[in-house]
Amino acid sequence: MIAEQTTLPNSDxxxxxxxxxxxxxxxxxxKTAMFNALTGARQKVANYAGVTVERKEGRxxxxxxHTAIVLDLPGTYSLRARSPDEVVTRDAVLGRLxxxxxxxxxxxxxxxxxxxxxxxxxxxxxxxxxxxxxALNMIDIAERQGRDIDVEGLAGDLGVPVVTTVATxxxxxxxxxxxxIKAANDHATAPSNITGWAEPSAAELRRLHLTAERIFKxxxxxxRRPDTLTGRIDDVLLHPVAGIxxxxxxxxxxxxxxxxxxxxxxxxxxxxxxxTSAGAAMILPDGLLKSLVCDGVIAGVGSVLVFLPQIMxxxxxxxxxxxxxxxxxxAFLLDRVMGVAGLHGRAFIPLLSSFAxxxxxxxxxxxxxxxxxxxxxxxxxxxxxxxxxxxxYTLIISAFIPDKRYFGVIxxxxxxxxxxxxxxxxxxxxxxxVMRRLIWRSxxxxxxxxxxxxxxxxxxxxxRSVAQRGQIFLTRAGTTILFMMVLIWFVCxxxxxxxxxxxxxxxxxxxxxxxxxxxxxxxxxxxxxQMSVALIPGLAARxxxxxxxxxxxxxxxxxxxxxxxxxANLAHHWSTASALxxxxxxxxxxxxxxxxxxxxxxxxxxxxxxxxxxxxxxxxYASAFVVYRIAVSAGxx
Amino acid sequence: MSELxxxxxxxxxxxxxxxxxxxxxxxxxxxxxxxxxxRHSLEPEELERRLLEIGFVEGARVEILHEGFLGRDPIVVRxxxxxxxLRRREARAVIVRPDETR
Numbered sequence: 003m004i005a006e007q008t009t010l011p012n013s014d015x016x017x018x019x020x021x022x023x024x025x026x027x028x029x030x031x032x033k034t035a036m037f038n039a040l041t042g043a044r045q046k047v048a049n050y051a052g053v054t055v056e057r058k059e060g061r062x063x064x065x066x067x068h069t070a071i072v073l074d075l076p077g078t079y080s081l082r083a084r085s086p087d088e089v090v091t092r093d094a095v096l097g098r099l100x101x102x103x104x105x106x107x108x109x110x111x112x113x114x115x116x117x118x119x120x121x122x123x124x125x126x127x128x129x130x131x132x133x134x135x136x137a138l139n140m141i142d143i144a145e146r147q148g149r150d151i152d153v154e155g156l157a158g159d160l161g162v163p164v165v166t167t168v169a170t171x172x173x174x175x176x177x178x179x180x181x182x183i184k185a186a187n188d189h190a191t192a193p194s195n196i197t198g199w200a201e202p203s204a205a206e207l208r209r210l211h212l213t214a215e216r217i218f219k220x221x222x223x224x225x226r227r228p229d230t231l232t233g234r235i236d237d238v239l240l241h242p243v244a245g246i247x248x249x250x251x252x253x254x255x256x257x258x259x260x261x262x263x264x265x266x267x268x269x270x271x272x273x274x275x276x277x278t279s280a281g282a283a284m285i286l287p288d289g290l291l292k293s294l295v296c297d298g299v300i301a302g303v304g305s306v307l308v309f310l311p312q313i314m315x316x317x318x319x320x321x322x323x324x325x326x327x328x329x330x331x332x333a334f335l336l337d338r339v340m341g342v343a344g345l346h347g348r349a350f351i352p353l354l355s356s357f358a359x360x361x362x363x364x365x366x367x368x369x370x371x372x373x374x375x376x377x378x379x380x381x382x383x384x385x386x387x388x389x390x391x392x393x394x395y396t397l398i399i400s401a402f403i404p405d406k407r408y409f410g411v412i413x414x415x416x417x418x419x420x421x422x423x424x425x426x427x428x429x430x431x432x433x434x435x436v437m438r439r440l441i442w443r444s445x446x447x448x449x450x451x452x453x454x455x456x457x458x459x460x461x462x463x464x465x466r467s468v469a470q471r472g473q474i475f476l477t478r479a480g481t482t483i484l485f486m487m488v489l490i491w492f493v494c495x496x497x498x499x500x501x502x503x504x505x506x507x508x509x510x511x512x513x514x515x516x517x518x519x520x521x522x523x524x525x526x527x528x529x530x531x532q533m534s535v536a537l538i539p540g541l542a543a544r545x546x547x548x549x550x551x552x553x554x555x556x557x558x559x560x561x562x563x564x565x566x567x568x569x570a571n572l573a574h575h576w577s578t579a580s581a582l583x584x585x586x587x588x589x590x591x592x593x594x595x596x597x598x599x600x601x602x603x604x605x606x607x608x609x610x611x612x613x614x615x616x617x618x619x620x621x622x623y624a625s626a627f628v629v630y631r632i633a634v635s636a637g638x639x
Numbered sequence: 640m641s642e643l644x645x646x647x648x649x650x651x652x653x654x655x656x657x658x659x660x661x662x663x664x665x666x667x668x669x670x671x672x673x674x675x676x677x678r679h680s681l682e683p684e685e686l687e688r689r690l691l692e693i694g695f696v697e698g699a700r701v702e703i704l705h706e707g708f709l710g711r712d713p714i715v716v717r718x719x720x721x722x723x724x725l726r727r728r729e730a731r732a733v734i735v736r737p738d739e740t741r
Contacts, residue, residue: 119692204688207691236704242706242707334724335708338712448728449726449729451723
């Protein structure tokens with residue numbers, strides 16, 4: 003093993019600058035609750051430069067008037083980093099993070115009911131050479147379980163101050179802040195020897211663990227009334243039959259909420275955007291500016307806002323399930339199923355969410371710790387049939403697929419609809435399998451996860467997390483989406499149609515030119531140039547293609563009002579083979595600029611959206627080609 | 640090294656791995672040894688350290704609490720005071736001395 007030696011920079015300005023406190027702890031130790039208790043609402047959420055790990059910082063003022071900056075670091079079992087989140091924790095603690103000041107004091111947050119592992123982490127943190135304070139959080143639960151802890155003895159053995167806390171009720175939080183500030187100041191006036199940190203080998207881990215175990219045995223009494231509730235709940239929730247049934251109900255409820263509950267809010271946003279646009283249209287004179295404001299900017303902002311209800315509802319579920327402790331159980335139940343495609347058990351959330359919309363789906367891939375697993379899931383997510391495709395599927399199916407019944411129950415239209423869904427799902431699993439098993443064959447991530455004790459979620463903590471999620475979407479993904487919307491408006495509007503034009507305006511625009519130019523390329527899959535043109539505004543959102551088709555085939559009331567008329571029109575202009583090819587195209591095509599924008603935001607680089615665009619394009623072209631050729635040879639051309 | 644291998648071999652003759660246990664199986668961890676674990680898992684040293692970090696350490700008590708519905712995989716294990724889920728593939732590295740009662 004290669005030892006990494008670093009000397010830590012000495013902070014001489016500790017006297018003038020506010021003290022910097024870093025929170026470190028195992029996953030599920032109540033660290034987020036502690037961060038909330040310490041900083042209240044004064045929090046800032048951002049990303050660390052270059053990585054997609056969230057950076058949470060807040061300010062606290064003690065009763066004595068001291069100000070300190072608190073940094074909430076991702077949960078970890080050791081400083082040996084395994085995921086991007088843990089790399090951030092390690093580098094922040096060691097002061098290696100560019101653009102970050104080394105923390106003056108590390109607060110190690112421990113679940114008092116589950117001290118074994120965190121004592122080893124505390125020893126590891128102490129070895130770094132920064133002052134450490136141990137917070138025995140959830141001490142009320144430990145007391146209820148009759149788990150006596152010799153706090154003073156523990157502090158003596160570890161050689162760090164120990165404070166007992168109940169973060170959710172703000173008990174002991176003031177004392178913890180005071181202890182942390184004192185430790186930082188003591189250290190600043192009399193800097194002790196600053197040692198380095200080297201990644202521990204297995205043998206060193208065993209040695210550290212033995213020390214921790216000795217301290218644990220000496221200072222912590224076994225629980226007289228251990229928590230049996232979690233075990234009893236698990237007997238039901240992890241039952242091979244009942245557990246799966248409950249999981250399906252939970253997922254169904256989540257899916258329904260994302261779809262159904264979000265709908266009125268989305269309609270409300272759409273109505274508000276339409277009203278704003280109409281208002282602006284009355285004020286502004288006819289012309290390009292009006293079009294830019296109404297069809298470009300306002301429609302663009304609307305297309306960002308409209309996702310917000312789905313994202314908030316989805317994250318409300320995710321955060322609730324995570325906080326209650328169910329998420330790890332669901333991952334356990336689904337691990338084997340997802341494992342078939344080479345995915346982690348937790349990948350079910352992003353994939354399921356993508357049935358509503360790939361944007362919340364891609365965002366929720368954050369629940370997966372391992373970077374490769376996360377990327378695989380993000381790459382596969384947009385193939386799941388999102389709700390925007392439904393509008394296109396319904397239109398084309400109603401125009402071209404006869405409303406026939408077989409055996410009295412199987413409706414042909416329904417069957418085609420189902421096949422499109424199935425094709426997307428199978429496609430997603432195959433893509434994941436190819437990425438995981440063929441490209442990244444070398445390192446399959448083990449499924450190794452602690453199942454936390456069940457806890458009642460704290461409403462304030464949950465609500466704050468959901469609000470932060472919405473804010474992150476609006477500020478980060480929203481700006482890119484808005485930019486793309488305006489760009490698409492530009493392509494579809496300019497240059498404007500000449501006076502006395504006979505064709506629809508879009509035919510004269512760049513989109514029209516591009517559509518005609520790529521026409522020959524799309525001819526082998528049975529697309530006319532008009533279809534190619536409609537694909538370009540469809541990049542803004544898949545269902546926009548319907549409006550574009552309406553405009554191109556000069557159907558008034560293009561959007562939703564003209565469906566039956568448009569369907570009849572399409573049936574007149576397109577062959578059935580072309581229509582089937584169009585459907586196959588829509589299953590796989592990268593027809594959504596917003597998704598690509600979110601993938602860019604979540605992966606931190608343009609490489610992944612480019613790969614996504616390329617592979618989806620190739621898949622769409624190939625499947626449309628095959629479908630078209632088969633349909634033509636079957637006499638549907 | 641050969642001495643260690645010989646010892647592990649002797650141990651494996653009378654001990655069993657966590658991967659071979661069924662629901663209700665309990666015992667004490669005798670060794671954490673990654674040498675027999677399937678090659679498509681992590682680097683052996685890395686897997687060993689991850690197991691140690693989450694608490695699979697010599698002397699810890701284990702009990703299999705739950706099994707997955709497909710192929711009885713993965714499993715949930717009570718590990719001293721905590722509950723940990725893992726696949727049987729990785730559980731092969733945890734060598735257990737079963738309790739007398741079984």
